[in-house]
Amino acid sequence: MRIGILGTGIVGRSIAQGFVLAGHEVAIGTRDVDGLMARTEEDQMGNPPFAVWHAEHDDIAVTRYAGAAAHGELLVNATNGAGSIEALTAAGEENLAGKILVDTTNPLDFSKGFPPTLFVANTDSLAEQIQAAFPSAHVVKAWNTMTAALMTNPAAVADGDHTLLLCGDDADAKAAFTAIARESFGWKDVVDLGDLTGARALEAYVTLWVRAMGALGTPLFNIRLVTAS
């Protein structure tokens, strides 16, 4: 399948690599390709500059947001939460229309220090704001509840014995993404939390994720929903 990834940070890179490994055709989009490729410093998290990473992943096309969105039959929003509406606007609603848009973002606000608060919470969510801004896209909220390395490689923790949570308003989009998650990436336990208002809960969970990362001393963890049966 043709996949368009929006965002070239560690989340976008990790997801792009995962889709390529599973045999998909991937384009990754950014605001300014020349600027991105010219960067020579590591990012704040110590990740290598994009061009260094891309030299080892040159089967991934690098293009502007609109090019990646036009390329993809399925799109992944891996941009910074605070910049997502702007990035998707640059991608162009006509390039999002009728497509699955997997929203991996979290509305993190670090302006008050660490741990972060959320810039939208409780009665609304970033995913709902994105869906409202781009009504012809089929937003599926997913992958925001774990570190990038697990999204397309659940086996990196406990043989994949943990849970992928998602929600969205379009049943077909959720079914298609769930099939990819299972078949391309090996997710065993996928739980659909219902309509896109569930993103309020999934995005709020990131505050618990940050706390648990601190307690566990690693981002390489996830939750498993454990039932009586």
Added chain:
Amino acid sequence: MRIGILGTGIVGRSIAQGFVLAGHEVAIGTRDVDGLMARTEEDQMGNPPFAVWHAEHDDIAVTRYAGAAAHGELLVNATNGAGSIEALTAAGEENLAGKILVDTTNPLDFSKGFPPTLFVANTDSLAEQIQAAFPSAHVVKAWNTMTAALMTNPAAVADGDHTLLLCGDDADAKAAFTAIARESFGWKDVVDLGDLTGARALEAYVTLWVRAMGALGTPLFNIRLVTAS
């Protein structure tokens, strides 16, 4: 140990029963003992009236909030979130002073329908409000992330192979509660999320819990934190 439970709903009853089964001396407190014992209808959830339940649990003392708080060396706030400050005020700060106060509440607001929103969220929590109102108590946020039946009986799901999350500002209080959780109730995996601001994350999680309950079709579940090791 002498345990004081505040609140006579299903959470208070279940916890009271759990402590008694583990050999503790339990008093359960309410606003109006005569009114409580005179009730003959089931509650909104179909639970039997308190007097019917208590007839089978008459080793649990029934008293006013202040009596239960005075009795307990360890206290559990199992009142409705919206009424917690009022109930604790009735319990009397002098009866809370220096004691562990396990706060099981969630700030659920059903006024906008189902699923509920939270009446405090993101930058504050009910547990922090309780701690601020009663600074001499040692608030430990715990047990709010699961259904009542699991709090003192984790083995009811998957042989107890799931996680008890807690937080609080007092290390000794957390250590004492953790010891009780392990020794009296058999909790195997207890994760301390740090200071009481972690309650923002634990209380926000209830919105995910409500969604997951709907998806799983049962409240008899919990999460397990799954790591790479």
